[in-house]
Amino acid sequence: MSTLTLSSVVAGCKEATALRVEVLKRSVPVQMVSKFRQQSGQKGVDFVPQPQLNDLFRVLQKSKSSSSTQSSPQADLVMIGDFWLNSAIQQQLIQPLDPKLWSQWSQLPPRWQNIVRRNSAGKFDSKGEIWAAPYRSGSTVIIYRVDKFKSLGWTPQDWSDLWRQELRHRISLPNQAREVIGLTLKKLGYSYNTADLSKVKNLESELRQLHQNVRLYDSNSYLKPLILGDTWLAVGWSTDISPEVQYQNGLAAVVPKSGTALWLDLWVKPAKVQASPPATLGDQWIDFCWSPQVAAQLSLLTGTTSPIILGMNPEELPQSLRENPLLFPQSSILEKSDFLQPLSQNSIKQYQQLWEKIRLGT
Template sequence: MKRRFFLQGISTLTLSSVVVGCKQATALMVQILRGSVPVQMVSKFRQQSDQGVIDFVPQLQLQDLFGLLQKWKSQPPTQQSPQTELVMIGDYWLNSAIQQQLIQPLDPKLWPQWSQLPSPWQNIVRRNSEGKYDSKGKIWAAPYRSGSTVIIYRVDKFKALGWTPEDWSDLWRPELRHRISLPNQAREVIGLTLKKLGYSYNTADLSKVKNLEAELLKLHQNVRLYDSNSYLKPLILGDTWLAVGWSTDIPPEVQYQNELAAVVPKSGTALWLDLWVKPAGVQASPTATLADNWIDFCWSPQVATQLSLLTGTTSPIILGMNPQELPQSLRENPLLFPKASILENSDFLQPLSANSIKQYQQLWEKIRLGR
């Protein structure tokens, strides 16, 4: 699963931005996705901790971060990187990271803010040793930030139509023939169609979903292009009127400058979550380490609010806060602070079995290529 971030006008972290002296020992090393941690947050944490060099090493893609965990696991202990205490990965990789024994369980008792995290977000990272959801399982990761799949549309075009998109079902309207773009991803396109029909994005057996193929064929007639990377350009130019994309791609300034608006479908959508995990080779500690302090720091209300506003993502901690305690620009932004009813109906993409993956791929090829 490839994810991209267009963070415009934000000071984001570089390797040198947190080094306070070349002669000091590294107190904490964290591997992160580039652009995911605002430098303001790191500066504040450094001031509070004052324990030496705090080094955040950016990687280009989440897949690269997962690859680091695999690399360290395959190396002899003498060649591993014991300095790295935390790694950011996407929720999509958590199952595999546990199964391959790349990471170790965490102790939420070391995080004072853990109790403020809404229970659904605690349960997401509670897994058994096989990586599957388990209400009695251990905590394998700490939620950091999240986003969603959304509908983005041209305000002027829909003003002329006399209606605005609100849900996935609107993508099937006849007036949008050859006017929309969809991600070039089977899980996303089949998933939103499943959602329209009242099913989960994680439906394992597609053969049991009545009219799924017919619905996809009908939707295909409205599609001008399938694109997961450059779909905003034809939307801005007016070649398309509506696109399905990711909440992180369209900060308010981009919407304002290009007459765009975005909505999270009210019947629910696909969610993603970035997580903090501890590599398997790091020595466990019964007391809170600097890494534990960083995790808890990210959940403090003020920092969680800052994170959400600066990165255009949602810190899970704000979802449990009183909306009146949040800045107006945050609580009135439906992409950053979705309605509870939408979140309840939304799904994190779970790994599918080999047989299910084959079903999705065969149906995807049949719709796209007419096979």
């Protein structure tokens, strides 16, 4: 884990800061930082880790509200989750970026370019500006006990398997309405981002049936009961289940064939930072992250997917990467998968009311 810790990189740095980047803890391998410093010739590159993504969003808000007499250094780049991009644009916390400053931009698959192309209201717009740079992504996956399913004679492949009778009281699901209702929507052929749940036939009855198979709802400690055998199957996140964790505990993981929920970490530039052009050290860092060798290293060291590798020839990737279905998912599955988009207040109310109704059994 020391390879994923940045405290030693930041602590005691006496060089004048040429680039300050606020990041999620353990999201940027030290090897990448060292290589970038060497390549750029800049030692004063500080990566400041924050515990959670919502802490990073607050960094942006604080940056906007701070006075000209700043008591703390201002970030040149901040990492945020794609779910926050809409709000960051609406609240004018960030500024548009110039992809012409990035030599690797054209190598990003179109879908990963389009997700950061928005209008000034934060909505998707094919003619909009580029507001962020994709860094890494992950997905919601099914994790299961190999021994238990060997005795059953089948292995989970898709969301519909969670409804099978032999899994009664044997599964755990995230304690999140969007994830649980979303995977049920996916089973029924709908998007995770369905706005009007009242138009989805049989949704409530499907959720009630699924609820009968649930032993617990847990978004954080769901692996422990799975390892102990209290549950046989869990829905969780690809970042939690490395090949080492799978091997050591007799677990396996699969990305559902009908598609899943995707998340994406992004680089954004606070509104107060001097705008490009010319290319800044921050733009150089973004481009550096997309270089093929670095992208492959990032994916393996952080257990996430650099979007650059999705457009590469698999034969150019390390075998351990291209043969890992969580890090290098099938393109057919990715095409059916959804990035979670912000919902209207009315839609949020629908999700929450249905969620409470199912959980309380009313």
